[in-house]
Amino acid sequence: MIEPLISIRLEGGQRQFRPGEQLRCEYQLDAVDPADVQSVEASVLWHTEGKGDEDLGVHFFERLVPSDVEGEDLCALRRLATVLPKSPLTYAGVLVKVRWCVRIRAFLRRGKEVFFEQSFVLGDVPPARSVCAPVSTAPERTHAPEDQF
Amino acid sequence: MARTFRLWEKKRGDRRTGSPLVGGLGEALFFGVLFLLGSVSSAYLIAAHGLGAAPPLRQPGFGFWLMVLVVVSFMLIGGSGVVYTVLQVGTSAERRSALARRAAQFDLLSDALLVRRAYPTIPPDANLTNSPGVRLAYRLPVTHAGPWVLFVSTAFFLVWNSIAVVLGMVALRGHLAARPDWYLSVFVLALAAIGVWATYFFVHQVLRHTGIGPTTVEISDHPLWPGRTYDLYVSQTGRFHIRSFEVLLVCEEEATYRQGTDLRTERCRVHAQELYRREEFRIEPGDAFEVECRLPVPALAMHSLQTHHNAVHWMVLVRNDAASWPLIERSFPVVVLPGEVAEVRP
Incomplete structure (x- = not known):
């Protein structure tokens, strides 16, 4: 049996977004009979990776069943658009990593489900690395009065 | 066969190997049995009480109400467990998260909540x-684990040294009566050594919190x-x-x-x-x-x-x-x- 295919395309091939910018994307299901698709969930979400247990936050969520769409065809090309939030920004830390993605999940007959996700970057935070000793930077203005004791 | 029926599964946080459907069925079965047990037992208790044919333990009194409390807790835990498990099965993590976020939006419109909505996942700075x-606009609060260390070291210092002193007196009395218990004496010496360290650590913590x-x-x-x-x-x-x-x-x-x-x-x-x-x-x-x-x-x-x-x-x-x-x-x-x-x- 052929696995259903889910394709997601971010508009303009853009992979990096600013906080507050609008994300637009298209998604489509292939290689599956539309009659076999019970529902489709489209989400724009962030999740954590790394040492800690996973946290997940959904920014945009839409659930469609056949009666919600024209022709009751959930496989057709659909679009979603959402204004991205100001946080959390994408982050590649040492213990904590924050990833953003568009995730499409399709629920098929007989309890089967498939999903596909397209990751993107929110913000421009550089990767972090562990520091053992303080990184000294010259302060702009420091003074300690000598006569303060 | 071994892949179908695994005795042991790996689990880390919410992630685990094995079929989530089978896991859900197992949970539902467990909570269902608990609910059934609670329901049947409470029905029996009430019926026996109503008919006046209950054994002495099940007559109204402390034992009776204790049993009512236990069987009702079985019903509540079992019932809520079944409902929770059924809600989890067939629901994606995204949908659950979206529902939780929608529920959180019904909260009162406090300043902290408004900040949280504008900047999700950023802790509020109200405190x-x-x-x-x-000199400047805000005085920042201090956070450190010091008080807990001081509390634990004080409790350990008091309890340990009390035990050491009591056993030390028993051992000393044996020596004074010319009937020394050498095993106890050695044991007390070991206790005293740890007691000295506990005293040093306690004094150290007290000075650390009061001296600076x-x-x-x-x-x-x-x-x-x-x-x-x-x-x-x-x-x-x-x-x-x-x-x-x-x-x-x-x-x-x-x-x-x-x-x-x-x-x-x-x-x-x-x-x-x-x-x-x-x-x-x-x-x-x-x-x-x-x-x-x-x-x-x-x-x-x-x-x-x-x-x-x-x-x-x-x-x-x-x-x-x-x-x-x-x-x-x-x-x-x-x-x-x-x-x-x-x-x-x-």
Whole structure:
């Protein structure tokens, strides 16, 4: 049996977004009979990776069943658009990593489900690395009065 | 066969091997049996009480009400477990998260909630800005694990030394009566050795909390924005010779995870920026060492983050290396917001 295919395309091939910018994307299901698709969930979400247990936050969520769409065809090309939030920004830390993605999940007959996700970057935070000793930077203005004791 | 019926499965946090459907069925079965047990038992108790044919234990009284309490708790735990399990089956993590977010929006429109909506996952700073400073706008609260260490060391010191003294007196009485118990004597010596260490640690903790005076940190504005610079005022009182006194801007990552039945937390420092440093000076009683310095927040800093299991904490750290004292670090948390002026690379 052929696995259903889910394709997601971010508009303009853009992979990096600013906080507050609008994300637009298209998604489509292939290689599956539309009659076999019970529902489709489209989400724009962030999740954590790394040492800690996973946290997940959904920014945009839409659930469609056949009666919600024209022709009751959930496989057709659909679009979603959402204004991205100001946080959390994408982050590649040492213990904590924050990833953003568009995730499409399709629920098929007989309890089967498939999903596909397209990751993107929110913000421009550089990767972090562990520091053992303080990184000294010259302060702009420091003074300690000598006569303060 | 072994793949179908696994006796042992791996589990880390919410992630696990094996079929979630089979796991859900197992949970539903367990809670269903518990609910059934509670229902049948409560029906039997009520019926027996109504008919007046209950055995003595099940007559109204302490035993009867205790049994009612137990069987009703079975019903409640079993019933809510079945409902929770059914809601979990066939629902994606995204849908559950979206439902939880929608439910949270029904909360009262407090200032903290409005900030949380504008900046999701960033901790509110209400507790950091409710204390005005003398020199600058806000006086930052201090966070440290010191009081717990002092409490535990005090409890251990009292309990351990009490046991050691009582057993020591028993052993001494045996020696005075010319009937020495050498096993007990050796045991008491071992107890006393640990007691000496507990006393030293207790005194050390007491001196650490009472000998070094309070540290005060004030800041010109809050919350902090990447790329901006703030004024900082630090004051340290006490009476000691300082080998080195440092003020740092620190960022730490914190990850909490379950390992078996244990809940573990790991921290990693990813940024440490020296704001001020001075070496070899004295603080006299009645005087305060005061310093004003600048706090530049890196332009591309990661913002503060607080989720259920992961966090990014920013803090002003005052590190005090005084002669004859252990190194003392006091941290003053701050909240850094995401930068809005950062350019996004194409």
